Amino acid sequence: MVSRAEASEAVLDVGWRFLLGTLQSAVPVPSLAAGAEVVAAAVRAAGEHADGHLRADLRADRVFLSLQTLRLASLTSRDVELAHRISAALATIGRTTEPQAVQMLEVAIDALDSAAIRPFWKAVLGYTHEPSADGPADPIVDPAGRGPAIWFQQMTEPRPQRNRVHFDLCVPHDQAPGRLAAAVAAGGRLVSERRAPAFWVLADAEGNEVCVTTWQGRD
Incomplete structure (x- = not known):
């Protein structure tokens, strides 16, 4: 488990924000097809942990990403690690996060x-x-x-x-x-x-x- 302060500090500079026991981010995209590429990149970055930690909401103008250790309904160090991995993967396809869009x-x-x-x-x-x-x-x-x-x-x-x-x-x-x-x-x-x-x-x-x-x- 990680504390609120630990989680927030750990992801602040990679475009994620801590909200209600989750890590949240948003990625602006020009189309659903581009959004699907974002989701695919996030899933690849999360690897074997994707199903147990990552949720994605795909829209034509933005992809919302959420991380949490779902079986515990809590945040763990694994979620922090995945946030960093996903942000790095998004950078390789030319996408940046928009954390101010999450709530x-x-x-x-x-x-x-x-x-x-x-x-x-x-x-x-x-x-x-x-x-x-x-x-x-x-x-x-x-x-x-x-x-x-x-x-x-x-x-x-x-x-x-x-x-x-x-x-x-x-x-x-x-x-x-x-x-x-x-x-x-x-x-x-x-x-x-x-x-x-x-x-x-x-x-x-x-x-x-x-x-x-x-x-x-x-x-």
Whole structure:
């Protein structure tokens, strides 16, 4: 296993970013055919470890790459090694990464009794649990890796005056200041920065909340 700080520092200069227990990067491409070449290069670089670590989302303008030790749902030194190998392979075909394009969305549900509502959300969304994390309050995830993770925030008492569901948007730590400034300039307001840089709470003009999160401030 590698820590958040170790993982972030190890891949910062090769075009990857640490987000929610994964290493993420994006590669701009001019076409699906060019994107397929990127995916092929990444798979070749990962070799025998590709199936257990690498995920790729191929689009006509960009390829999104993700690394994680899937059987553990955690990051290991192998993932860091693969990030370096893949970036080197991409350089040989003239492709560069665009780490500022990556982000991950989570949905947080306030709950007085997580164990009572978690099975409902698991069933209705067709979600499952991460390896070794099937406790009554653990997050649930899309088994196909497409939809946002859902996690349950423990409440101590009902709070009908505020939203019971809010978004958590995980961005690269070096992109957070710009995202915050843009949100405020677009009519939002900063509700709290007490837990920054782990997260900042923002709200729109009607009070709907979103947390902009990073890996920092959590160790």
